[in-house]
Amino acid sequence: MSRSRPDERGRRPATILGRAGRNPHDHRGVVNPPVYHASTVLFRDTEDLRSRGPRRLDDVVYGRFGTPTTFAFEEAMAAAEGGARSVAVGSGKTAVAIALTSFLAAGDHLLMVDSAYGPTRSIGFGWLARFGVETTFYDPCIGAGIADLIRDNTRVVFLESPGSLTFEVQDVPAIAAAAQARGCTVILDNTWASPLFFRPFEHGVDVSVQAATKYVSGHSDVMLGVVTTTEETHAVVRKAAQALGATAGPDDLYLGLRGLRTLDVRLHRHMESGLALARWLAARPEVERVLHPGLEQDPGHALWKRDFLGASGLFGLILRPAPHAAYDAFLNALQLFGMGYSWGGFESLIIPSMLKGAREVTPWPAPERTFRIHAGLEDVVDLQDDLEAGFACLRGETA
Numbered sequence: 034m035s036r037s038r039p040d041e042r043g044r045r046p047a048t049i050l051g052r053a054g055r056n057p058h059d060h061r062g063v064v065n066p067p068v069y070h071a072s073t074v075l076f077r078d079t080e081d082l083r084s085r086g087p088r089r090l091d092d093v094v095y096g097r098f099g100t101p102t103t104f105a106f107e108e109a110m111a112a113a114e115g116g117a118r119s120v121a122v123g124s125g126k127t128a129v130a131i132a133l134t135s136f137l138a139a140g141d142h143l144l145m146v147d148s149a150y151g152p153t154r155s156i157g158f159g160w161l162a163r164f165g166v167e168t169t170f171y172d173p174c175i176g177a178g179i180a181d182l183i184r185d186n187t188r189v190v191f192l193e194s195p196g197s198l199t200f201e202v203q204d205v206p207a208i209a210a211a212a213q214a215r216g217c218t219v220i221l222d223n224t225w226a227s228p229l230f231f232r233p234f235e236h237g238v239d240v241s242v243q244a245a246t247k248y249v250s251g252h253s254d255v256m257l258g259v260v261t262t263t264e265e266t267h268a269v270v271r272k273a274a275q276a277l278g279a280t281a282g283p284d285d286l287y288l289g290l291r292g293l294r295t296l297d298v299r300l301h302r303h304m305e306s307g308l309a310l311a312r313w314l315a316a317r318p319e320v321e322r323v324l325h326p327g328l329e330q331d332p333g334h335a336l337w338k339r340d341f342l343g344a345s346g347l348f349g350l351i352l353r354p355a356p357h358a359a360y361d362a363f364l365n366a367l368q369l370f371g372m373g374y375s376w377g378g379f380e381s382l383i384i385p386s387m388l389k390g391a392r393e394v395t396p397w398p399a400p401e402r403t404f405r406i407h408a409g410l411e412d413v414v415d416l417q418d419d420l421e422a423g424f425a426c427l428r429g430e431t432a
């Protein structure tokens with residue numbers, strides 16, 4: 034059951050995820066497509082050599098430009114996101130960098146949401162600045178007010194919703210409409226929701242970026258990124274990826290494709306456990322605030338309810354003031370929540386959010402007390418018990 038719109042064949046996302054990018058009868062009935070490991074690709078004769086080339090965008094000519102494994106994953110991702118075409122690259126960060134550099138050149142201006150993933154922000158103020166692109170960060174809650182920040186040379190408006198670590202929900206349709214009215218390309222990092230819980234192209238986005246490292250792969254063993262576009266914006270992204278030699282490894286592509294098949298069931302479980310933990314945490318005396326747009330009291334709840342089809346398992350938490358050592362005791366006591374970067378795998382995680390100095394126009398009020406939780410696929414009662422034991426250590430009640 035889903036309130037997602039069906040595609041032109043009447044199929045809904047969970048069905049599309051199971052079907053897209055595979056054709057068993059091309060491979061003697063084998064359900065999954067084969068994994069092509071390739072650098073060199075041989076040509077039959079000089080005519081074949083001349084007729085195939087990377088300028089044709091998805092011909093198989095050399096491993097770096099993609100193989101049938103690459104194209105199978107790309108086809109499945111484009112169908113999943115509801116876009117026209119996808120380009121697979123080696124990480125989510127590469128996907129962000131390719132998406133941005135596809136549409137920006139020296140002298141251009143970029144508007145980037147202040148709550149974007151830290152390494153994404155650094156592409157703006159660090160890397161792109163070296164090539165003559167100026168970046169202005171904007172308040173994630175700006176909505177249609179983005180129009181006031183658009184200059185004659187603004188070419189791209191970059192969004193990430195909800196915000197990394199702080200989870201503000203953006204008014205994507207309002208921002209997209211204002212940006213497109215001024216001829217800007219609208220790029221969204223859609224990793225939190227995955228293609229299932231936010232349909233970027235139904236909300237005016239031109240280019241959607243996924244760190245497929247997270248939910249798409251889902252098992253903490255893959256680095257993979259995807260840029261999905263409309264038909265009109267595909268060629269420029271494909272060319273940028275080719276120009277920079279951005280490519281993805283065959284085994285990671287295969288695991289990404291395999292992850293897609295189960296994304297719907299996994300994500301619903303992540304959502305259910307994430308919401309249960311968020312509600313439980315919101316009632317705890319040790320907790321000042323839970324940052325989860327699925328909670329009725331969250332400032333982003335109305336927008337989330339309007340535009341999203343669900344919530345993933347990633348959310349934030351502000352603890353009440355306590356000595357630093359008490360926070361360490363809490364984290365160190367946890368048995369089921371691992372401490373590590375990334376998220377979107379089957380396991381639960383917690384990490385201090387390290388927000389000090391991480392925002393330019395929207396400084397965060399409690400950087401040293403903010404934590405990020407990823408609700409994994411374990412039994413939520415066990416997860417709750419683990420946090421309960423952690424809180425006892427935070428209060429100094431247990432060694």
Ligand SMILES: Cc1ncc(COP(=O)(O)O)c(C=O)c1O
Pocket residue numbers: 124125126127129150193197222224225244245246247256257258375376
């Ligand atoms: C929202 C978001 N976008 C992009 C990335 C980058 O993905 P990757 O780690 O695959 O480079 C991350 C990584 O944590 C992320 O959280």
